[in-house]
Amino acid sequence: MSLEQKRRLVTELPGPRSQELMERKLAAVPGGVGTTMLVFAARAAGGIVVDVDGNHLIDLGSGIAVTTVGASAPRVVAAVTEQVAAFTHTCFMVTPYDGYVSVAETLNRVTPGDHDKRTVLFNSGAEAVENAVKIARAHTGKDAVVVFDHAYHGRTNLTMAMTAKNMPYKHGFGPFAPEVYRAPGSYPYRDNGLDGRAAAARAIDQIEKQIGADNLAACVIEPIQGEGGFIEPAEGFLPALAAWCRANGVVFVADEVQTGFARTGDMFACDREKVIPDLIVTAKGIAGGLPLSAVTGRAEIMEAPHAGGLGGTYGGNPLACAAALAAIETIEADGLVARAREIEAAVISRLRRLQVEDNRLGDVRGRGAMLAVELVRAGTAEPDPRLARDVARYAHQRGVIVLTCGTYGNVLRFLPPLSISDDLLDDAFDVLAAAFGEIR
Ligand code: PLZ
Numbered sequence: 001m002s003l004e005q006k007r008r009l010v011t012e013l014p015g016p017r018s019q020e021l022m023e024r025k026l027a028a029v030p031g032g033v034g035t036t037m038l039v040f041a042a043r044a045a046g047g048i049v050v051d052v053d054g055n056h057l058i059d060l061g062s063g064i065a066v067t068t069v070g071a072s073a074p075r076v077v078a079a080v081t082e083q084v085a086a087f088t089h090t091c092f093m094v095t096p097y098d099g100y101v102s103v104a105e106t107l108n109r110v111t112p113g114d115h116d117k118r119t120v121l122f123n124s125g126a127e128a129v130e131n132a133v134k135i136a137r138a139h140t141g142k143d144a145v146v147v148f149d150h151a152y153h154g155r156t157n158l159t160m161a162m163t164a165k166n167m168p169y170k171h172g173f174g175p176f177a178p179e180v181y182r183a184p185g186s187y188p189y190r191d192n193g194l195d196g197r198a199a200a201a202r203a204i205d206q207i208e209k210q211i212g213a214d215n216l217a218a219c220v221i222e223p224i225q226g227e228g229g230f231i232e233p234a235e236g237f238l239p240a241l242a243a244w245c246r247a248n249g250v251v252f253v254a255d256e257v258q259t260g261f262a263r264t265g266d267m268f269a270c271d272r273e274k275v276i277p278d279l280i281v282t283a284k285g286i287a288g289g290l291p292l293s294a295v296t297g298r299a300e301i302m303e304a305p306h307a308g309g310l311g312g313t314y315g316g317n318p319l320a321c322a323a324a325l326a327a328i329e330t331i332e333a334d335g336l337v338a339r340a341r342e343i344e345a346a347v348i349s350r351l352r353r354l355q356v357e358d359n360r361l362g363d364v365r366g367r368g369a370m371l372a373v374e375l376v377r378a379g380t381a382e383p384d385p386r387l388a389r390d391v392a393r394y395a396h397q398r399g400v401i402v403l404t405c406g407t408y409g410n411v412l413r414f415l416p417p418l419s420i421s422d423d424l425l426d427d428a429f430d431v432l433a434a435a436f437g438e439i440r
Pocket residue numbers: 064123124125126127129152153154155222226227255256257258283284
Protein backbone atom coordinates (compact mmCIF):
# COMPACT_ATOMS: atom_id res chain seq x y z
CA MET A 1 0.00 0.00 0.00
CA SER A 2 1.51 3.29 -1.07
CA LEU A 3 0.07 5.36 1.81
CA GLU A 4 0.73 4.66 5.46
CA GLN A 5 -2.46 3.08 6.79
CA LYS A 6 -2.75 5.07 10.00
CA ARG A 7 -4.93 7.97 11.17
CA ARG A 8 -2.67 10.96 11.79
CA LEU A 9 -3.59 14.61 12.24
CA VAL A 10 -0.89 17.23 11.72
CA THR A 11 -3.21 20.27 11.87
CA GLU A 12 -6.57 21.13 13.36
CA LEU A 13 -9.32 20.11 10.93
CA PRO A 14 -9.85 21.80 8.59
CA GLY A 15 -6.21 22.85 8.14
CA PRO A 16 -5.08 26.10 6.52
CA ARG A 17 -4.86 24.77 2.93
CA SER A 18 -8.34 23.24 3.17
CA GLN A 19 -9.70 26.52 4.55
CA GLU A 20 -8.22 28.42 1.64
CA LEU A 21 -9.72 25.98 -0.87
CA MET A 22 -13.08 26.18 0.89
CA GLU A 23 -13.12 29.95 0.41
CA ARG A 24 -12.47 29.43 -3.31
CA LYS A 25 -15.17 26.75 -3.47
CA LEU A 26 -17.74 29.04 -1.88
CA ALA A 27 -16.94 31.76 -4.42
CA ALA A 28 -16.92 29.46 -7.45
CA VAL A 29 -19.37 26.59 -6.79
CA PRO A 30 -23.04 27.08 -5.87
CA GLY A 31 -24.04 26.26 -2.29
CA GLY A 32 -26.53 23.73 -3.64
CA VAL A 33 -23.61 21.30 -3.81
CA GLY A 34 -23.16 20.26 -0.20
CA THR A 35 -19.99 19.21 1.63
CA THR A 36 -19.72 16.50 4.28
CA MET A 37 -16.06 16.99 5.24
CA LEU A 38 -14.52 20.44 5.42
CA VAL A 39 -11.17 19.13 4.15
CA PHE A 40 -9.99 18.79 0.56
CA ALA A 41 -8.53 15.51 -0.65
CA ALA A 42 -5.03 15.15 -2.04
CA ARG A 43 -4.56 11.36 -2.16
CA ALA A 44 -6.30 8.17 -1.12
CA ALA A 45 -5.52 4.46 -0.89
CA GLY A 46 -6.61 1.47 1.17
CA GLY A 47 -8.67 2.88 4.03
CA ILE A 48 -6.98 6.28 4.18
CA VAL A 49 -7.72 9.67 2.59
CA VAL A 50 -4.93 12.26 2.88
CA ASP A 51 -5.99 15.89 2.81
CA VAL A 52 -4.14 18.88 1.33
CA ASP A 53 -2.63 19.68 4.75
CA GLY A 54 -1.17 16.18 5.13
CA ASN A 55 -3.75 14.82 7.58
CA HIS A 56 -4.45 11.09 7.27
CA LEU A 57 -8.18 10.39 7.65
CA ILE A 58 -9.93 7.03 8.01
CA ASP A 59 -12.44 6.43 5.24
CA LEU A 60 -15.77 4.96 6.36
CA GLY A 61 -17.58 6.36 3.32
CA SER A 62 -15.83 5.14 0.15
CA GLY A 63 -17.10 8.26 -1.63
CA ILE A 64 -20.66 6.97 -0.96
CA ALA A 65 -20.04 3.27 -1.64
CA VAL A 66 -17.93 3.76 -4.75
CA THR A 67 -14.35 2.80 -3.95
CA THR A 68 -15.28 -0.66 -2.71
CA VAL A 69 -11.95 -2.05 -3.99
CA GLY A 70 -10.15 0.94 -2.45
CA ALA A 71 -9.29 4.30 -3.99
CA SER A 72 -6.64 3.92 -6.68
CA ALA A 73 -6.71 0.13 -6.35
CA PRO A 74 -3.54 -1.18 -8.05
CA ARG A 75 -5.26 -3.19 -10.81
CA VAL A 76 -7.57 -0.26 -11.58
CA VAL A 77 -4.65 2.16 -11.84
CA ALA A 78 -2.75 -0.17 -14.17
CA ALA A 79 -5.73 -0.84 -16.44
CA VAL A 80 -6.77 2.81 -16.71
CA THR A 81 -3.19 3.95 -17.31
CA GLU A 82 -2.84 1.51 -20.19
CA GLN A 83 -6.21 2.52 -21.65
CA VAL A 84 -5.67 6.28 -21.37
CA ALA A 85 -2.54 5.94 -23.49
CA ALA A 86 -4.34 3.81 -26.10
CA PHE A 87 -7.46 5.97 -26.59
CA THR A 88 -9.72 7.99 -24.31
CA HIS A 89 -12.95 7.93 -26.31
CA THR A 90 -14.40 7.03 -29.66
CA CYS A 91 -18.07 6.75 -28.61
CA PHE A 92 -19.25 3.14 -28.49
CA MET A 93 -22.12 4.01 -30.86
CA VAL A 94 -19.65 5.32 -33.46
CA THR A 95 -16.64 2.99 -33.26
CA PRO A 96 -17.16 0.18 -30.76
CA TYR A 97 -14.32 -1.30 -28.67
CA ASP A 98 -13.87 -4.53 -26.79
CA GLY A 99 -13.79 -3.09 -23.23
CA TYR A 100 -17.51 -2.33 -23.38
CA VAL A 101 -18.33 -5.81 -24.68
CA SER A 102 -16.13 -7.41 -22.01
CA VAL A 103 -17.88 -5.45 -19.25
CA ALA A 104 -21.25 -6.54 -20.66
CA GLU A 105 -20.11 -10.18 -20.74
CA THR A 106 -18.78 -9.91 -17.20
CA LEU A 107 -21.99 -8.36 -15.82
CA ASN A 108 -24.08 -10.97 -17.65
CA ARG A 109 -22.00 -13.61 -15.84
CA VAL A 110 -21.84 -12.17 -12.29
CA THR A 111 -25.38 -10.78 -11.84
CA PRO A 112 -28.09 -13.03 -10.34
CA GLY A 113 -29.58 -15.78 -12.53
CA ASP A 114 -28.09 -17.86 -15.34
CA HIS A 115 -30.66 -16.92 -18.00
CA ASP A 116 -29.70 -15.27 -21.31
CA LYS A 117 -28.82 -11.62 -20.55
CA ARG A 118 -27.82 -8.37 -22.20
CA THR A 119 -26.12 -5.30 -20.68
CA VAL A 120 -26.14 -1.63 -21.71
CA LEU A 121 -23.75 0.90 -20.13
CA PHE A 122 -24.28 4.48 -18.95
CA ASN A 123 -22.50 7.03 -16.72
CA SER A 124 -24.44 7.52 -13.49
CA GLY A 125 -26.81 5.57 -11.31
CA ALA A 126 -29.71 7.88 -12.10
CA GLU A 127 -29.14 7.55 -15.84
CA ALA A 128 -29.19 3.77 -15.58
CA VAL A 129 -32.39 3.80 -13.46
CA GLU A 130 -34.04 6.02 -16.11
CA ASN A 131 -33.02 3.59 -18.82
CA ALA A 132 -34.29 0.57 -16.89
CA VAL A 133 -37.69 2.29 -16.84
CA LYS A 134 -37.47 3.03 -20.58
CA ILE A 135 -36.66 -0.61 -21.31
CA ALA A 136 -39.46 -1.92 -19.06
CA ARG A 137 -41.95 0.41 -20.76
CA ALA A 138 -40.79 -0.61 -24.24
CA HIS A 139 -41.12 -4.29 -23.28
CA THR A 140 -44.51 -4.15 -21.56
CA GLY A 141 -46.21 -1.36 -23.52
CA LYS A 142 -47.34 -0.04 -20.10
CA ASP A 143 -46.54 3.27 -18.35
CA ALA A 144 -46.77 3.08 -14.57
CA VAL A 145 -43.81 2.56 -12.27
CA VAL A 146 -44.05 1.65 -8.61
CA VAL A 147 -41.41 2.62 -6.05
CA PHE A 148 -41.36 2.46 -2.25
CA ASP A 149 -41.39 4.58 0.89
CA HIS A 150 -37.84 5.73 1.77
CA ALA A 151 -36.60 5.00 -1.77
CA TYR A 152 -33.68 6.82 -3.37
CA HIS A 153 -33.11 6.52 -7.11
CA GLY A 154 -31.39 9.76 -8.16
CA ARG A 155 -31.66 13.47 -8.90
CA THR A 156 -32.75 13.64 -12.56
CA ASN A 157 -36.37 14.49 -13.28
CA LEU A 158 -37.72 10.93 -13.50
CA THR A 159 -35.55 9.67 -10.64
CA MET A 160 -36.51 12.65 -8.43
CA ALA A 161 -40.10 11.51 -8.90
CA MET A 162 -38.99 8.02 -7.85
CA THR A 163 -37.05 9.27 -4.82
CA ALA A 164 -39.15 9.57 -1.66
CA LYS A 165 -37.52 12.32 0.38
CA ASN A 166 -38.40 15.95 -0.34
CA MET A 167 -35.49 17.75 1.36
CA PRO A 168 -32.92 18.14 -0.07
CA TYR A 169 -33.58 16.15 -3.24
CA LYS A 170 -36.89 17.44 -4.64
CA HIS A 171 -37.91 20.65 -2.88
CA GLY A 172 -38.71 23.35 -5.43
CA PHE A 173 -37.54 21.25 -8.39
CA GLY A 174 -40.89 19.98 -9.70
CA PRO A 175 -43.07 19.31 -11.59
CA PHE A 176 -41.99 15.69 -11.60
CA ALA A 177 -42.42 12.95 -14.17
CA PRO A 178 -45.90 11.37 -14.13
CA GLU A 179 -46.95 7.74 -13.64
CA VAL A 180 -44.72 7.14 -10.62
CA TYR A 181 -46.55 5.59 -7.63
CA ARG A 182 -45.29 4.86 -4.13
CA ALA A 183 -46.08 1.76 -2.07
CA PRO A 184 -45.23 0.86 1.52
CA GLY A 185 -42.11 -1.28 1.93
CA SER A 186 -40.72 -3.27 4.84
CA TYR A 187 -38.92 -1.47 7.68
CA PRO A 188 -38.51 -4.01 10.49
CA TYR A 189 -37.46 -1.47 13.14
CA ARG A 190 -40.55 0.68 12.54
CA ASP A 191 -43.06 -1.92 11.29
CA ASN A 192 -44.17 -3.35 14.64
CA GLY A 193 -43.04 -6.85 13.76
CA LEU A 194 -44.78 -7.05 10.39
CA ASP A 195 -43.07 -9.99 8.69
CA GLY A 196 -41.80 -9.95 5.11
CA ARG A 197 -44.76 -11.79 3.59
CA ALA A 198 -47.27 -9.55 5.32
CA ALA A 199 -45.37 -6.42 4.27
CA ALA A 200 -45.33 -7.67 0.67
CA ALA A 201 -49.07 -8.44 0.84
CA ARG A 202 -49.69 -4.90 2.08
CA ALA A 203 -47.69 -3.42 -0.81
CA ILE A 204 -49.28 -5.69 -3.41
CA ASP A 205 -52.78 -4.90 -2.18
CA GLN A 206 -52.08 -1.19 -2.55
CA ILE A 207 -50.53 -1.67 -5.99
CA GLU A 208 -53.50 -3.69 -7.24
CA LYS A 209 -56.06 -1.24 -5.85
CA GLN A 210 -54.35 2.03 -6.73
CA ILE A 211 -52.45 1.25 -9.97
CA GLY A 212 -53.50 -2.13 -11.41
CA ALA A 213 -51.05 -4.68 -12.80
CA ASP A 214 -52.37 -4.01 -16.32
CA ASN A 215 -51.03 -0.46 -16.11
CA LEU A 216 -47.78 -1.29 -14.37
CA ALA A 217 -44.56 -1.55 -16.38
CA ALA A 218 -42.06 -1.91 -13.56
CA CYS A 219 -41.53 -2.29 -9.87
CA VAL A 220 -38.22 -0.64 -8.93
CA ILE A 221 -36.69 -1.41 -5.55
CA GLU A 222 -33.40 -1.20 -3.66
CA PRO A 223 -32.91 -4.62 -2.03
CA ILE A 224 -31.42 -2.76 0.94
CA GLN A 225 -32.43 0.89 0.88
CA GLY A 226 -29.43 3.22 0.93
CA GLU A 227 -30.03 6.96 1.31
CA GLY A 228 -33.38 6.19 2.98
CA GLY A 229 -31.60 4.72 6.01
CA PHE A 230 -29.92 1.38 5.24
CA ILE A 231 -33.24 -0.38 5.62
CA GLU A 232 -33.08 -4.12 5.09
CA PRO A 233 -36.56 -5.52 4.39
CA ALA A 234 -37.79 -8.43 6.49
CA GLU A 235 -37.00 -11.87 5.13
CA GLY A 236 -39.50 -12.97 2.50
CA PHE A 237 -40.47 -9.46 1.38
CA LEU A 238 -38.35 -9.33 -1.79
CA PRO A 239 -39.10 -12.90 -2.96
CA ALA A 240 -42.86 -12.35 -2.54
CA LEU A 241 -42.74 -9.08 -4.45
CA ALA A 242 -40.63 -10.59 -7.25
CA ALA A 243 -43.01 -13.55 -7.55
CA TRP A 244 -46.02 -11.23 -7.81
CA CYS A 245 -44.29 -9.20 -10.54
CA ARG A 246 -43.46 -12.36 -12.48
CA ALA A 247 -47.06 -13.63 -12.27
CA ASN A 248 -48.47 -10.27 -13.36
CA GLY A 249 -46.29 -9.22 -16.29
CA VAL A 250 -44.51 -6.50 -14.31
CA VAL A 251 -40.75 -6.03 -14.79
CA PHE A 252 -39.00 -6.44 -11.42
CA VAL A 253 -36.06 -4.02 -11.33
CA ALA A 254 -33.45 -4.22 -8.55
CA ASP A 255 -31.64 -0.92 -8.01
CA GLU A 256 -28.29 -2.26 -6.76
CA VAL A 257 -26.46 1.02 -7.36
CA GLN A 258 -25.42 1.21 -3.69
CA THR A 259 -25.63 -2.48 -2.68
CA GLY A 260 -23.82 -4.09 -5.62
CA PHE A 261 -20.34 -5.57 -6.03
CA ALA A 262 -19.54 -7.33 -2.74
CA ARG A 263 -20.70 -4.39 -0.61
CA THR A 264 -23.30 -6.38 1.35
CA GLY A 265 -21.29 -9.57 1.78
CA ASP A 266 -22.70 -11.08 -1.40
CA MET A 267 -21.79 -10.10 -4.93
CA PHE A 268 -25.30 -8.55 -5.09
CA ALA A 269 -27.79 -8.01 -2.27
CA CYS A 270 -30.43 -9.96 -4.24
CA ASP A 271 -28.24 -13.06 -3.93
CA ARG A 272 -28.96 -13.43 -0.19
CA GLU A 273 -32.55 -14.61 -0.72
CA LYS A 274 -31.88 -15.91 -4.25
CA VAL A 275 -34.07 -13.22 -5.79
CA ILE A 276 -33.55 -13.03 -9.55
CA PRO A 277 -34.50 -9.59 -10.85
CA ASP A 278 -35.64 -9.16 -14.45
CA LEU A 279 -33.40 -6.09 -14.68
CA ILE A 280 -30.60 -5.08 -12.33
CA VAL A 281 -29.20 -1.55 -12.20
CA THR A 282 -25.58 -1.11 -11.10
CA ALA A 283 -23.13 1.82 -10.72
CA LYS A 284 -20.88 3.12 -7.90
CA GLY A 285 -18.74 0.10 -6.88
CA ILE A 286 -18.66 -1.20 -10.45
CA ALA A 287 -15.57 0.70 -11.59
CA GLY A 288 -13.34 1.57 -8.63
CA GLY A 289 -14.19 5.27 -8.76
CA LEU A 290 -14.61 5.93 -12.46
CA PRO A 291 -18.10 6.92 -13.61
CA LEU A 292 -19.92 3.92 -15.04
CA SER A 293 -23.38 2.41 -14.67
CA ALA A 294 -25.27 -0.44 -16.25
CA VAL A 295 -28.62 -2.07 -16.85
CA THR A 296 -28.35 -5.85 -17.10
CA GLY A 297 -31.31 -8.14 -17.68
CA ARG A 298 -33.28 -10.80 -19.43
CA ALA A 299 -32.47 -10.79 -23.14
CA GLU A 300 -36.14 -10.71 -24.19
CA ILE A 301 -36.74 -7.54 -22.13
CA MET A 302 -33.45 -5.84 -23.00
CA GLU A 303 -34.05 -6.40 -26.72
CA ALA A 304 -37.43 -4.59 -26.63
CA PRO A 305 -36.21 -1.05 -27.47
CA HIS A 306 -35.87 -0.32 -31.21
CA ALA A 307 -32.45 -0.02 -32.88
CA GLY A 308 -30.88 3.27 -31.82
CA GLY A 309 -33.29 3.68 -28.88
CA LEU A 310 -30.59 3.34 -26.20
CA GLY A 311 -27.30 5.18 -25.88
CA GLY A 312 -25.48 8.35 -24.88
CA THR A 313 -22.19 9.99 -25.86
CA TYR A 314 -20.12 8.68 -22.96
CA GLY A 315 -21.97 5.52 -21.91
CA GLY A 316 -19.37 2.79 -21.37
CA ASN A 317 -16.42 5.14 -21.76
CA PRO A 318 -13.27 3.08 -22.42
CA LEU A 319 -11.44 4.27 -19.27
CA ALA A 320 -14.45 3.40 -17.12
CA CYS A 321 -14.72 -0.01 -18.81
CA ALA A 322 -11.03 -0.76 -18.20
CA ALA A 323 -11.52 0.25 -14.56
CA ALA A 324 -14.62 -1.94 -14.20
CA LEU A 325 -12.89 -5.04 -15.53
CA ALA A 326 -10.02 -4.45 -13.11
CA ALA A 327 -12.35 -3.72 -10.17
CA ILE A 328 -14.41 -6.87 -10.72
CA GLU A 329 -11.21 -8.90 -11.14
CA THR A 330 -10.01 -7.45 -7.82
CA ILE A 331 -13.26 -8.41 -6.06
CA GLU A 332 -13.02 -11.97 -7.34
CA ALA A 333 -9.25 -12.51 -7.00
CA ASP A 334 -8.91 -10.88 -3.56
CA GLY A 335 -11.98 -12.55 -2.04
CA LEU A 336 -13.68 -9.25 -1.22
CA VAL A 337 -17.12 -10.79 -0.73
CA ALA A 338 -15.68 -12.74 2.20
CA ARG A 339 -13.85 -9.62 3.40
CA ALA A 340 -17.16 -7.73 3.53
CA ARG A 341 -18.55 -10.45 5.81
CA GLU A 342 -15.51 -10.18 8.09
CA ILE A 343 -16.06 -6.42 8.33
CA GLU A 344 -19.71 -7.05 9.20
CA ALA A 345 -18.78 -9.42 12.02
CA ALA A 346 -16.24 -7.00 13.51
CA VAL A 347 -18.31 -3.84 13.24
CA ILE A 348 -21.69 -5.28 14.23
CA SER A 349 -20.32 -6.79 17.43
CA ARG A 350 -18.79 -3.44 18.41
CA LEU A 351 -22.00 -1.57 17.66
CA ARG A 352 -24.07 -4.07 19.63
CA ARG A 353 -21.77 -3.67 22.62
CA LEU A 354 -22.25 0.09 22.41
CA GLN A 355 -26.01 -0.41 22.10
CA VAL A 356 -26.15 -2.38 25.35
CA GLU A 357 -24.68 0.61 27.20
CA ASP A 358 -26.54 3.35 25.37
CA ASN A 359 -30.23 3.19 24.50
CA ARG A 360 -29.92 6.05 22.03
CA LEU A 361 -28.64 3.42 19.57
CA GLY A 362 -32.14 2.34 18.58
CA ASP A 363 -31.30 -0.15 15.85
CA VAL A 364 -28.03 -1.68 14.64
CA ARG A 365 -28.39 -3.18 11.19
CA GLY A 366 -27.02 -3.87 7.73
CA ARG A 367 -25.00 -6.50 5.95
CA GLY A 368 -21.39 -6.83 4.88
CA ALA A 369 -19.70 -3.45 4.74
CA MET A 370 -23.04 -1.61 4.47
CA LEU A 371 -23.81 -1.11 8.14
CA ALA A 372 -25.70 1.46 10.16
CA VAL A 373 -27.03 2.54 13.48
CA GLU A 374 -30.35 4.37 13.77
CA LEU A 375 -30.27 6.95 16.56
CA VAL A 376 -33.26 7.80 18.70
CA ARG A 377 -34.09 9.75 21.83
CA ALA A 378 -33.10 7.64 24.82
CA GLY A 379 -35.49 4.80 25.42
CA THR A 380 -37.92 5.79 22.63
CA ALA A 381 -38.12 5.21 18.88
CA GLU A 382 -38.24 8.94 18.17
CA PRO A 383 -35.61 9.81 15.52
CA ASP A 384 -32.68 11.94 16.76
CA PRO A 385 -31.06 13.64 13.77
CA ARG A 386 -29.17 16.07 16.05
CA LEU A 387 -27.30 13.23 17.71
CA ALA A 388 -26.41 11.73 14.32
CA ARG A 389 -25.09 15.09 13.15
CA ASP A 390 -23.12 15.71 16.34
CA VAL A 391 -21.53 12.25 16.39
CA ALA A 392 -20.61 12.58 12.71
CA ARG A 393 -19.11 16.03 13.32
CA TYR A 394 -17.12 14.74 16.31
CA ALA A 395 -15.70 11.96 14.12
CA HIS A 396 -14.94 14.36 11.27
CA GLN A 397 -12.95 16.65 13.56
CA ARG A 398 -10.87 13.67 14.69
CA GLY A 399 -10.15 12.40 11.21
CA VAL A 400 -12.85 9.80 10.61
CA ILE A 401 -14.97 10.21 7.49
CA VAL A 402 -18.47 9.02 8.34
CA LEU A 403 -21.78 9.69 6.60
CA THR A 404 -25.36 10.04 7.76
CA CYS A 405 -28.54 9.09 5.92
CA GLY A 406 -32.19 8.27 6.50
CA THR A 407 -35.55 9.83 5.82
CA TYR A 408 -35.27 11.37 9.30
CA GLY A 409 -31.52 12.10 8.98
CA ASN A 410 -30.89 10.05 12.13
CA VAL A 411 -28.85 7.16 10.73
CA LEU A 412 -25.06 6.89 10.92
CA ARG A 413 -23.90 4.68 8.07
CA PHE A 414 -20.64 2.85 7.58
CA LEU A 415 -19.38 2.07 4.08
CA PRO A 416 -15.64 1.42 4.39
CA PRO A 417 -13.64 0.34 1.38
CA LEU A 418 -13.12 -3.43 1.54
CA SER A 419 -9.39 -2.73 1.42
CA ILE A 420 -9.48 -1.16 4.90
CA SER A 421 -7.35 -2.84 7.61
CA ASP A 422 -8.73 -4.20 10.88
CA ASP A 423 -6.54 -1.71 12.77
CA LEU A 424 -8.11 1.25 10.99
CA LEU A 425 -11.62 -0.10 11.68
CA ASP A 426 -10.75 -0.50 15.35
CA ASP A 427 -9.37 3.01 15.58
CA ALA A 428 -12.40 4.51 13.79
CA PHE A 429 -14.89 2.77 16.07
CA ASP A 430 -12.89 3.81 19.14
CA VAL A 431 -13.48 7.39 18.00
CA LEU A 432 -17.20 6.74 17.51
CA ALA A 433 -17.48 5.07 20.93
CA ALA A 434 -15.81 8.12 22.48
CA ALA A 435 -18.28 10.36 20.65
CA PHE A 436 -21.24 8.55 22.20
CA GLY A 437 -19.54 8.88 25.59
CA GLU A 438 -19.02 12.62 25.28
CA ILE A 439 -22.11 13.79 23.43
CA ARG A 440 -25.28 14.00 25.45
N1 PLZ B 1 -29.87 4.47 -6.78
C1 PLZ B 1 -29.78 3.13 -4.73
O1 PLZ B 1 -27.85 5.03 -3.84
C2 PLZ B 1 -26.93 7.26 -5.43
C3 PLZ B 1 -26.50 9.86 -3.85
C4 PLZ B 1 -25.67 10.96 -3.33
P1 PLZ B 1 -25.98 8.55 -9.11
N2 PLZ B 1 -26.77 7.44 -4.03
C5 PLZ B 1 -25.90 8.52 -3.58
C6 PLZ B 1 -26.34 12.29 -3.59
O2 PLZ B 1 -26.65 12.98 -2.62
O3 PLZ B 1 -26.53 12.64 -4.76
C7 PLZ B 1 -27.96 6.26 -5.89
C8 PLZ B 1 -28.36 5.18 -5.08
C9 PLZ B 1 -29.33 4.29 -5.57
C10 PLZ B 1 -29.49 5.47 -7.57
C11 PLZ B 1 -28.54 6.39 -7.17
C12 PLZ B 1 -28.13 7.48 -8.11
O4 PLZ B 1 -26.82 7.31 -8.54
O5 PLZ B 1 -24.74 7.91 -9.66
O6 PLZ B 1 -25.74 9.48 -7.97
O7 PLZ B 1 -26.83 9.15 -10.19
